[in-house]
Amino acid sequence: MSTDDFMIGDLRLPDPGQLEAYFALTEAVALLQHQVDQQLRAEGGISAVQFELLMTLNGSSTGLTMTQLADGVVYSRSGLTYQAGLLEKAGLVTRGPSPEDERATLVAITPKGREIVGRVLPGHIEVTRKLLYDAVDEADLNRLGRIMSQVRDHIRSEPPRSAGPRRRRRAAGI
Amino acid sequence: MSTDDFMIGDLRLPDPGQLEAYFALTEAVALLQHQVDQQLRAEGGISAVQFELLMTLNGSSTGLTMTQLADGVVYSRSGLTYQAGLLEKAGLVTRGPSPEDERATLVAITPKGREIVGRVLPGHIEVTRKLLYDAVDEADLNRLGRIMSQVRDHIRSEPPRSAGPRRRRRAAGI
DNA sequence: ATCAAGAGCTTCGAATTCGAAGCAAGAAGA
DNA sequence: TCTTCTTGCTTCGAATTCGAAGCTCTTGAT
Numbered sequence: 001m002s003t004d005d006f007m008i009g010d011l012r013l014p015d016p017g018q019l020e021a022y023f024a025l026t027e028a029v030a031l032l033q034h035q036v037d038q039q040l041r042a043e044g045g046i047s048a049v050q051f052e053l054l055m056t057l058n059g060s061s062t063g064l065t066m067t068q069l070a071d072g073v074v075y076s077r078s079g080l081t082y083q084a085g086l087l088e089k090a091g092l093v094t095r096g097p098s099p100e101d102e103r104a105t106l107v108a109i110t111p112k113g114r115e116i117v118g119r120v121l122p123g124h125i126e127v128t129r130k131l132l133y134d135a136v137d138e139a140d141l142n143r144l145g146r147i148m149s150q151v152r153d154h155i156r157s158e159p160p161r162s163a164g165p166r167r168r169r170r171a172a173g174i
Numbered sequence: 175m176s177t178d179d180f181m182i183g184d185l186r187l188p189d190p191g192q193l194e195a196y197f198a199l200t201e202a203v204a205l206l207q208h209q210v211d212q213q214l215r216a217e218g219g220i221s222a223v224q225f226e227l228l229m230t231l232n233g234s235s236t237g238l239t240m241t242q243l244a245d246g247v248v249y250s251r252s253g254l255t256y257q258a259g260l261l262e263k264a265g266l267v268t269r270g271p272s273p274e275d276e277r278a279t280l281v282a283i284t285p286k287g288r289e290i291v292g293r294v295l296p297g298h299i300e301v302t303r304k305l306l307y308d309a310v311d312e313a314d315l316n317r318l319g320r321i322m323s324q325v326r327d328h329i330r331s332e333p334p335r336s337a338g339p340r341r342r343r344r345a346a347g348i
Numbered sequence: 349a350t351c352a353a354g355a356g357c358t359t360c361g362a363a364t365t366c367g368a369a370g371c372a373a374g375a376a377g378a
Numbered sequence: 379t380c381t382t383c384t385t386g387c388t389t390c391g392a393a394t395t396c397g398a399a400g401c402t403c404t405t406g407a408t
Binding site (some may be wrong): 019047049075077078079082083102103104137 | 363364366367368370372373374
């Protein structure tokens with residue numbers, strides 16, 4: 001990383017600029033997600049989590065297994081079971097057995113689900129544009145995408161936590 | 175989550191690069207925060223939220239009011255009341271009336287609280303360094319800090335559509 | 349001074365989360 | 379085939395979260 005880290009005893013502290021990156025990152029995302037959630041609830045009666053699930057499913061005509069879905073949105077398995085239940089009850093997705101694997105549950109979006117997505121998407125884009133895209137110029141937006149993709153891939157590829165059992169990727173929320 | 179091209183009706187969406195910025199941002203932060211939370215619970219028995227609160231308080235010798243604290247960490251007032259109760263019960267903070275305003279509650283960190291912070295801080299830095307700082311070079315890290323600071327300030331300055339005041343206070347952390 | 353409006357916290361109820369434990373279906377192997 | 383291990387998902391209990399409503403103190407206007 002940087003060659004001029006601050007040292008306090010044995011502790012190698014990141015310099016203030018690096019700290020700023022971390023703080024600004026988490027704070028900005030928290031603010032952003034809150035606003036996004038508000039818009040989705042107001043215009044479509046769904047949470048940000050549910051929207052992400054629907055969007056993920058929207059891109060797959062065959063449907064996805066619960067595990068694929070959970071990994072896609074960075075979410076716990078049990079949390080996904082809960083949300084999938086809500087979405088199914090609301091008629092926005094269907095759940096059925098996979099023909100390939102009796103254990104697996106295939107989740108697919110319904111026409112009604114797509115209708116909801118179509119209803120909230122313009123507002124969603126509007127909010128993200130106002131809060132994120134309007135905050136930075138195009139060059140920075142591209143840099144941001146590149147950098148955060150790098151970070152995401154880096155974290156995804158990290159070796160499993162120290163002493164844990166076999167290779168199994170975790171997924172959990174905020 | 176990497177996505178295909180979403181196309182709903184004839185709604186024009188931000189180009190793929192812009193979408194990538196948004197998705198990579200939220201996904202990477204979710205992954206990062208989960209790992210941070212795990213480390214803090216393992217080494218200090220506190221959650222990421224509690225750590226942020228302690229770090230914020232750590233920078234203030236006089237203590238902060240509940241509102242200042244909640245704004246600093248981007249958190250609901252009622253949620254903060256709950257967490258402050260836990261921290262007080264654990265002896266990590268004290269709560270007392272403000273001399274200036276009978277209504278206000280001043281929260282201050284205790285020596286025991288500082289001790290916990292000191293215990294978990296090295297590991298916290300280690301985790302963030304491995305997951306975030308090691309993922310990008312120094313120039314990109316500086317760019318990231320600059321861009322996200324811009325975004326944060328932009329969102330903070332947005333008219334909150336109807337809600338109460340948003341105060342600017344540095345969040346916790348490393 | 350008194351009343352009304354506002355500010356700061358907490359309480360309350362409902363919703364959401366996660367991890368651990370449990371259950372059922374595949375896979376491996378002897 | 380018959381264990382035994384693994385995988386995919388759900389259930390369960392406990393913790394956390396938020397917004398709305400409530401309480402107390404402060405401020406502003408009359």
